[in-house]
Amino acid sequence: MKKQLSNNEIKNLYKTICKYHRKYLNQYEVKLPRLTNARGNYTKDALVLVYLVQDYPNTRKVSKGELTQFIRQYYPEVNDVQQARHLGAQKGWFIAAGGRDNRDVILSRGEYKLITLKKPYPAFHGHRIEQTEDWEELKKRYGYRCATCGLIEGKPNIHWPNTITRLQKAHINPNLPLEAGNIIPQCQKCNRADRNNWVYDERGRVIKLSNPNIIKRSDKEIRLKVYKILYEEFKGVNPNE
Numbered sequence: 190m191k192k193q194l195s196n197n198e199i200k201n202l203y204k205t206i207c208k209y210h211r212k213y214l215n216q217y218e219v220k221l222p223r224l225t226n227a228r229g230n231y232t233k234d235a236l237v238l239v240y241l242v243q244d245y246p247n248t249r250k251v252s253k254g255e256l257t258q259f260i261r262q263y264y265p266e267v268n269d270v271q272q273a274r275h276l277g278a279q280k281g282w283f284i285a286a287g288g289r290d291n292r293d294v295i296l297s298r299g300e301y302k303l304i305t306l307k308k309p310y311p312a313f314h315g316h317r318i319e320q321t322e323d324w325e326e327l328k329k330r331y332g333y334r335c336a337t338c339g340l341i342e343g344k345p346n347i348h349w350p351n352t353i354t355r356l357q358k359a360h361i362n363p364n365l366p367l368e369a370g371n372i373i374p375q376c377q378k379c380n381r382a383d384r385n386n387w388v389y390d391e392r393g394r395v396i397k398l399s400n401p402n403i404i405k406r407s408d409k410e411i412r413l414k415v416y417k418i419l420y421e422e423f424k425g426v427n428p429n430e
């Protein structure tokens with residue numbers, strides 16, 4: 190396994206990835222990263238995949254530090270490469286990550302290994318969960334589980350002793366009406382008052398704020414960063430005036 194790759198080697202490794210993707214992974218909606226971006230630079234996702242796929246199928250485990258060093262040859266400012274993790278669980282490539290899923294191979298925390306290009310990441314569901322007007326059908330599509338914590342309807346709610354999990358219609362975006370397209374099933378614990386501060390995705394993960402007052406409760410360091418973002422966005426001018 191090489192720690193530096195020529196442009197030709199990168200191109201050929203990427204071709205291998207494309208070939209397997211077309212044959213085995215595309216049908217599961219595993220997303221193939223572009224090799225280069227609009228400016229002609231290699232994308233980080235492609236570089237990480239190319240690095241992990243070396244000597245396929247005899248891939249080896251790679252530490253995050255090693256991946257970071259490789260990526261730095263192209264992006265010198267990078268100090269923490271997260272791509273391998275995201276390419277797995279979120280984008281569907283079968284990349285085992287240490288400290289998360291050691292079912293197939295023994296990995297320490299911060300180590301990765303491309304397991305195969307013939308199957309998607311085991312827990313990957315490429316398809317978005319289609320919303321429906323029918324509450325029973327919607328719960329079925331979520332496997333009768335809380336979208337956020339995964340507890341099963343009718344089974345004990347492990348967060349609270351002696352409580353049975355009940356699934357409730359919960360907002361995706363609390364600022365929009367509770368109607369088809371804006372509903373996820375959540376257990377009574379996940380669907381509590383503080384959830385109105387957040388917008389969720391259809392997999393029950395928090396993706397945005399829905400209550401700006403959360404900022405007031407945040408640490409000063411975060412408030413300063415928010416201020417900087419907004420100052421730059423509005424060029425220092427009060428947009429409400």
Ligand SMILES: [Zn+2]
Nearest residue numbers: 335338376379
């Ligand atoms: Zn829950």
